[in-house]
Amino acid sequence: MGYALQQLINGLTLGAMYGLIAIGYTMVYGIIGMINFAHGEIYMIGAFLSVLTYVLCTALGIGPTPLVLLAMLFVSVAFTALYGWAVERIAYRPLRGAPRLAPLISAIGMSIFLQNYVQLTQGARIKSVPPLWQGGVTLWSADDFRVTFGWAQLTVVVVTLIVMAGFAWMITRTSFGRQQRACEQDPKMAALLGIDVDRTISLTFILGAALAAVAGMMAVLQYGVIDFSIGFIAGIKAFTAAVLGGIGSIPGAMLGGLLIGLVEAFWSAYLSPEYKDVATFSILVLVLLFRPTGLLGKPDVEKV
Amino acid sequence: MTAAVISASSPLALRLRDALAVTVLGGLLALPFIGLVTVEEGGALTVRTRWGAWGATLAALFFGRLLLRAALDAWRSRRPARKRAVFSSGDAVLRRAAGTSLLAAALLLPVFFADNRYVIDTATTLGIYVMLGWGLNVVVGLAGLLDLGYVAFYAVGAYTYALLSTQFGWSFWEALPAAGALAALFGILLGYPVLRLRGDYLAIVTLGFGEIIRIVLLNWTSFSGGPNGIGGIPRPSFFGLAFARSAEGRTFHEFFGLEFSPMHRFIFLYYLIVVLALLTHALISRLRVLPTGRAWEALREDEIACKALGLNTTTVKLSAFATGAMLAGFAGVFFAARQGFISPESFTFSESATILAIVVLGGMGSQLGVVLAAAVLVVLPELGRQFADYRMLVFGAAMVTIMAVKPTGLLARREPTVRLNPERSAAP
Numbered sequence: 175m176g177y178a179l180q181q182l183i184n185g186l187t188l189g190a191m192y193g194l195i196a197i198g199y200t201m202v203y204g205i206i207g208m209i210n211f212a213h214g215e216i217y218m219i220g221a222f223l224s225v226l227t228y229v230l231c232t233a234l235g236i237g238p239t240p241l242v243l244l245a246m247l248f249v250s251v252a253f254t255a256l257y258g259w260a261v262e263r264i265a266y267r268p269l270r271g272a273p274r275l276a277p278l279i280s281a282i283g284m285s286i287f288l289q290n291y292v293q294l295t296q297g298a299r300i301k302s303v304p305p306l307w308q309g310g311v312t313l314w315s316a317d318d319f320r321v322t323f324g325w326a327q328l329t330v331v332v333v334t335l336i337v338m339a340g341f342a343w344m345i346t347r348t349s350f351g352r353q354q355r356a357c358e359q360d361p362k363m364a365a366l367l368g369i370d371v372d373r374t375i376s377l378t379f380i381l382g383a384a385l386a387a388v389a390g391m392m393a394v395l396q397y398g399v400i401d402f403s404i405g406f407i408a409g410i411k412a413f414t415a416a417v418l419g420g421i422g423s424i425p426g427a428m429l430g431g432l433l434i435g436l437v438e439a440f441w442s443a444y445l446s447p448e449y450k451d452v453a454t455f456s457i458l459v460l461v462l463l464f465r466p467t468g469l470l471g472k473p474d475v476e477k478v
Numbered sequence: 479m480t481a482a483v484i485s486a487s488s489p490l491a492l493r494l495r496d497a498l499a500v501t502v503l504g505g506l507l508a509l510p511f512i513g514l515v516t517v518e519e520g521g522a523l524t525v526r527t528r529w530g531a532w533g534a535t536l537a538a539l540f541f542g543r544l545l546l547r548a549a550l551d552a553w554r555s556r557r558p559a560r561k562r563a564v565f566s567s568g569d570a571v572l573r574r575a576a577g578t579s580l581l582a583a584a585l586l587l588p589v590f591f592a593d594n595r596y597v598i599d600t601a602t603t604l605g606i607y608v609m610l611g612w613g614l615n616v617v618v619g620l621a622g623l624l625d626l627g628y629v630a631f632y633a634v635g636a637y638t639y640a641l642l643s644t645q646f647g648w649s650f651w652e653a654l655p656a657a658g659a660l661a662a663l664f665g666i667l668l669g670y671p672v673l674r675l676r677g678d679y680l681a682i683v684t685l686g687f688g689e690i691i692r693i694v695l696l697n698w699t700s701f702s703g704g705p706n707g708i709g710g711i712p713r714p715s716f717f718g719l720a721f722a723r724s725a726e727g728r729t730f731h732e733f734f735g736l737e738f739s740p741m742h743r744f745i746f747l748y749y750l751i752v753v754l755a756l757l758t759h760a761l762i763s764r765l766r767v768l769p770t771g772r773a774w775e776a777l778r779e780d781e782i783a784c785k786a787l788g789l790n791t792t793t794v795k796l797s798a799f800a801t802g803a804m805l806a807g808f809a810g811v812f813f814a815a816r817q818g819f820i821s822p823e824s825f826t827f828s829e830s831a832t833i834l835a836i837v838v839l840g841g842m843g844s845q846l847g848v849v850l851a852a853a854v855l856v857v858l859p860e861l862g863r864q865f866a867d868y869r870m871l872v873f874g875a876a877m878v879t880i881m882a883v884k885p886t887g888l889l890a891r892r893e894p895t896v897r898l899n900p901e902r903s904a905a906p
Contacts, residue, residue, distance in 0.1 A: 209678045222511070229516050229523045253510055260507055268882040275778075276885035278624050278681055279838055283877025286831050290871040295511040301523060406827065410686050417679075448697040455686040462679055463671040 179313065180321045181443045182436070187327045187396060189435020190334035194389035195412035196419065196427035197341070198258075198382030204358040204422040205378050206270075211281035212261050214409020215288035216383045219257050220390025221400045222292060223250040225301050228394070239306055243329075246394075250387045258383025259376055261288075267372070285405075293402040300401040303394060330392045337388055338428060341381070345424060354378060358422070407451060411438070414458040420471020429469060497543040504539040508532060577846055584752055588745045598744045602816065604856045605751030606809055611836040611848035612758050613805030618834070619842030620762075620771065621798035622778030623673075624681040627688025628833050631661040631803040633695065633825040635810020640708040640820055650714035654811050661807025662800040669799040674792050688830055695822040707821025714815045716746055747816050754812060758805055759845060765801070774798050775843075828870060835873040838880060 195217050202210040227249040231242045265284040269277045310324035345351040356364040357374045365371045393408075394400060415434040419426025434454055441453045461468060513532035516523045584601075591597040610632065617625045638657035642648040648656070672683045695702045702708065713721065719730040721743035730746075731738040765771040773794045777784050784791055814820050836855055840847030855873075859866035 209682060211681075225523070226510055226514060226516055226525065229525050230514075233525055249510075253506075256503075256507060260503070265878045265882075269885065272881070272885045273622075275618070275622050275624060275842075276881045278678060279834075280878050280881035282624075282626065282681075282831070282834065283838075283874045283881065285874070286835075286870055287874030287878065290868075290874060292511065294867065294871060296515055297517070299518070301516055301518075303523060407689070410682065410689070413682055414686075449693065451693055452690050455690050458686060459671060459683060462675055462683065466675055466679075 176315075176319050176321045177443070178440075181439045183313075183321070183323050183327060184443075185436035185439030186432070187330045187392075187435070188439055189432035190330055191389045191392050191396075191431070192408075192412045192415045192434050193428040193431025194334060194337070194385045194392070195408060196415040196431045197338075197424055198386050199413050199416040200419070200421055200424060200427040201354075201378050201382050203416070205354070205361075205375055206266070206277075208266070208277045209281065209413065210261075210266075210379075210382070211278070211409070212265070212284040212288060213382065213386060214405035214407075214412070215285050215292075216254060216258055216261070216405070217386040217390045217393075217408055217412075218292065218400070218402065218405030219288065220250050220254040220383075220387030221393050221404065222296060222301070222390075222402075223253050223387065224391040224394040225303055225400060228303050228306075242306070246391055247333075247388070250391050251384045254387035254390070255380045255384045257288075258379045258386075261383075262376055262379040267375075285409075289402055289405065296402065298402065300399055302399045305398055306395060326395045330396055333388065333392065337385065341385065342424070344381075350374075350377065410458075411451075411454050414454050414461075416468075417458060418461050418468055420468030422472070423468070423470045426468055426470035493544060493547055496547060497540050500543040501536055501540040505532070505536050508535045573846055580846075580849060581756075588748055592741060592745065595741065595744055598741070598748050600856065600860060602744070602748045602751055604852055605748065605755055606813055606816075607833070607836060607852040607856055608849050609751065609755045609758055609809045609812075610806060610833045611840065611852050612755070612762060612845060613802045613809065614833050614837050615840075615843065615845070615848055616762060616765075616774070616805070617798055617802035618837050619844070620766070620778065621774040621795060623795060623799060624678075625684045625799070625802065626681050626827075626830055626834065627684035627686070627691075628802070628806055629825045629827070629830040630684075630688040630691040631665060631806035632810040632813070632829070633691050633822075634661045634664050634803075635807030636814040636820050636824075637695065637702060637708070637810075638807070639811040639814045640711050641702075643712050644708060644710060650712070650811070650815050654808060657811045658804040658807040661810070662804035665800040665803030666796060669796050670792075673795040673799065685827070685830075688825075688827060692822050692825055695825070703821075705821060705823075707819060707823070709819040711814050711818045711820070713743065713818065714747070714750065721746060751812055751816075754808060758808075762845065770794070770797055831870065832873070835877060838877050839873070 195213065198213050198216070199210060202208065202213070224246045227246045228242060231245055236242060236245065261284055265280045266277055269280055305326065307325045310322040310326075310328065313321045313323055315321065345354065353364070353369045353374050354377070356367070356369055357371050361371050364374075389408075390400075393404070411434055412431065415430035416427045417430070418433060419428070419430025434457070437457065438450050438454060441447075442450045445453075509532065512535050513528060515526050515528060517526055518524075587601055588598060610628070614625060614628050617623050617628070635657040638660050639648075639650070639653040642653045642656065643650070668683070668687055669680070672680050696705055698704070699706075715721070716730050719733050721730050729738075730736075730742055736742070762771075766775075773784070773789055774797075776787075776789070777791060777794050777798075781791055784794070813824070817824075832855060836848055836851045839854070840849070840851030855869075859869055
């Protein structure tokens, strides 16, 4: 019982991160109908920026933890958003209306480029930072087993909830959100009604990257160990989350992320940790096989 | 950064402003990665600055952008005078000549480098990549399906031979068709559920599949030897004649009355991959003019039109996918036989990415382009360590650039292999 509860907490934390990344996939897919393969690398870049800021703060002697956290969040989000914008500008915008395969190859090229860029500039070795704080709330204890909700985990869940609430508000209530949804439904019609579609797409990439940066920072807080290749597997899993929730659906991405996180935590705990990636991937294939629209998605109607 | 076309006569100030904007943005992007670096020192990370490298990046961005703009403008102002490139017969003659001379060079190579193991080895590696490139070209170039886990089928082929030969004593030639068939079967099993869906899903599922195969090979120790791999894989023999100083039965050098030389085996392996590659080429060339191949190319151009014409698109995609997988399986058998030792290390995603880069750089659908791209890819790292380090970085950037400039690939032959009324229907 206690063990399962602990796994539930771990799964929630993991799922929060996947959900944040998955939103980036789902929004980009919704608006331009392509998988942004470089999104996993954007998450990796966000994590690297967090580590850099953390180390800089330590070197400059900026002490109190909340201030360090805010600095990490700010720097990581700002620079990662810039990277997201640049990726769209360089790799995808010139390809509007190109043959179907071209943006996919461009995206995979971008992903290879970014991964090698970080490896060459920052080194191939793993970067580890000491945990910002230890301990947590003990929820339940028996004999020698304690169920703890670590402070880092709590931060991950709380920050994710705040970010997602703010994001949901932006999409449903603000004028940008309306424009974004309009472009998703029908870019041509939106353009006719005076919406700057290119600008909306750019903003979508910026937002997606910002959320991925938050996820990257969470990964640093939670695990404290990163390297240049973390974006690859995280990207596949977040994409699976997006497909499971229904690609194009933002609540779906959050739900999918949560489910994938839980599956991974319980699979690692009760079955075999070596094959946890295999489990996630099998979910992807099964969903595509039996319910391609995902849990909350709308059927994909192909028009001539 | 402004995307507006700056005409060739525009004042210098405008260009300078454009270059400055690129430099500022690029400089910001580069600052945390090139300007600053986290290094481990005494067990903890510290930040080091690299203002020199950052400054060099800024300068490169500024002048690079200025030059690029100038070159682009010059090219744009010249373009109206250029005629639209039309597929001409002269082009075909050139291709044929290039193909023939490459083939002659490939066949004669061991004659000139009979004692140079390094050259023969590199050429054999090149042969493997050419074969893999051609196989992937069927999937990506002809059928227009993005396969990001191609190396998985290569691994299936390699492990099939390794296991069949070490456990059951199968010979190379017995295992070759079996491995090809098994790889094709994997292709069908994987492709069937996914190929009914939109093309993008195939890309991510194959990406995942490539990883899964690697993880399973790494962890299922009793089956695949795990990270230790499988060693002692028997080498192929020349119609039963072994390449050894002495062996049971007759050896190659005894049979032909030659002096024993270890080079015989390397040269034999080289010719073996050349023959396998030529068979691959012949197969693809034939398939291209058969209804199957035509259906592949039609599918790449317009899936909905194919459906309207009554083609079962799932079957067509599946046949392309399985053919590509089978060819990778063959290449895998050869790889295992040549190395004598295989481990999951050889089948990572970066291998898939390399093969994809060969196909994209060479021009999707172009057999000759694949050979040239493979040559660049294999020879470049041999030139020096710095080339090897920057290889994938350059390929990633090249893939993005090529897609932006010429989405069909550098030496593309997107021309349908068959067309009605060639005079009138020059590319639209």
